[in-house]
Amino acid sequence: MVVGELTEEVDVVIIGGGPGGYVAAIRAAQLGRQVTLIDKAEVGGVCLNRGCIPSKALISAADRYEAAHESLFPGISTTASLDFSEVQKWKQSVVDKMTGGVKTLLKGNKVTVISGEAFFVKPDEIRVMTEVEGHNYHFEDCIIATGSRPIELKSIPNSDRVLSSTEALSLSEVPKSLIVIGGGYIGIELGQTYAKLGTKVTIVEGTSSILPTFEAQLSRLVLRNLKKYNVDIFTDALAQSVKETKDDVTLTFTVRGEEKTVTADYVLVTVGRRPNTDELGLETIGIQMAEKGLIAVDAQCKTNLDHIYAIGDIVPGPALAHKASYEGKVAAEVIAGQHSIVDYRCVPAVVFSDPEIAVVGLTEEEAKQAYKEVVIGRFPYAANGRATALNADAGYVKLMADKESGLLVGAQVIGHEASNLIAELGLAIEMSATLEDIALTIHAHPTLGEMVMEASEVALGLPIHVLVK
């Protein structure tokens, strides 16, 4: 730093403009603080620019193409053509619209947005490097929301043919073949999308099943669907190395000791994400870390320095956009003097696979550990009129409740629109609702939502539309 350089005084500094950071900025501004938001790239963060939104846009396009190309509907025949560069243009317009919206919201809330890379030089001062210069800011409170980035494999570094999710979302043409290393939700979503667009996809997963963080029962329907698209799946498989040529890339991997090779246009590495906490100068100011590069925080998202908060993918908990946004509001409210804390019973998690998977609360196993007796209600899509009329009757709704009190403690939905159906179940858990509360709520007919009511009745032993064995 140049001696005598000016340091600007600011009130609240937020580092990172993702779903945690920009929400925190807006809430802090709503509550009367003067907010400066710093982001090294563009507001909206990973979610809007390189994650949730572009991936869902491509998934929609792939679904439309599939439906148009290969009619899955009795009595309807179609032919379709695909112009992927137009799809990419449209996807980018979706991203631009959403980030433009965030910019408007920040401006409307009088948040100052600075483009640059920030790091701490003192516990109450950051230096922001823009492309041309550096500038220091002395702040009252700070919220760190720097997010995460894809993990790169040491033995298989990124290249023109070895991609992270970011590049895989922006391919200019549909690859003829693609190898996906890592069968988690990102790998499955992208792998399935390209499979629908006509790519020959191979999935290489290290554990014994795809979507390893979900129960086997849930991944089974997705697995069946992937096979329909001729996706090759290797589990218990360890990626070893790649060999690139001008035109393709060959992956060598081992499956229980046996060596195999697959050649494809591209390899996509989706083995996880790491927190962006390594280039912030956190050690210079003595921020206490938790495990794996995550920042230790209390229930108010406060670090060990009481004017510095951390939220989102850089703190423990599920790395989900909605969890980051929730924490952003908590941190902003705390710095505005409110008594907010992280106080949720559950966070829903959704996989936009085909069929969709959505879970909230405890799994069956967790519920059985937590409660003396657990009652389960499972209702199949095939017994629901709306699902059948949609020609989408694969899947089920499964509820877990404490038998003694009837309290709903967990729910899982797999099937069409599972991502939307899970909202009611999350609310039910937060409201401490019982199976009876849900069963006595009139659900519109014919809708997929009725399955939630019916699954409750199954758990209570009195279902109308399925026979109790």
Next chain:
Amino acid sequence: VAHDVLATPGVRKFAREQHVDISQIHGTGAHGKVTKEDVATFVQGGDHVVV
């Protein structure tokens, strides 16, 4: 989760704003659910726990 206090998110927030530890409150709702009234009664009782 198993032994968490039964209360809706709004009631939990109300308790926080009143500076009371909701786990100290006897709930009078179904299955011992703590209601907003329970929180208010507890606060009026004076012996509240500061969070």
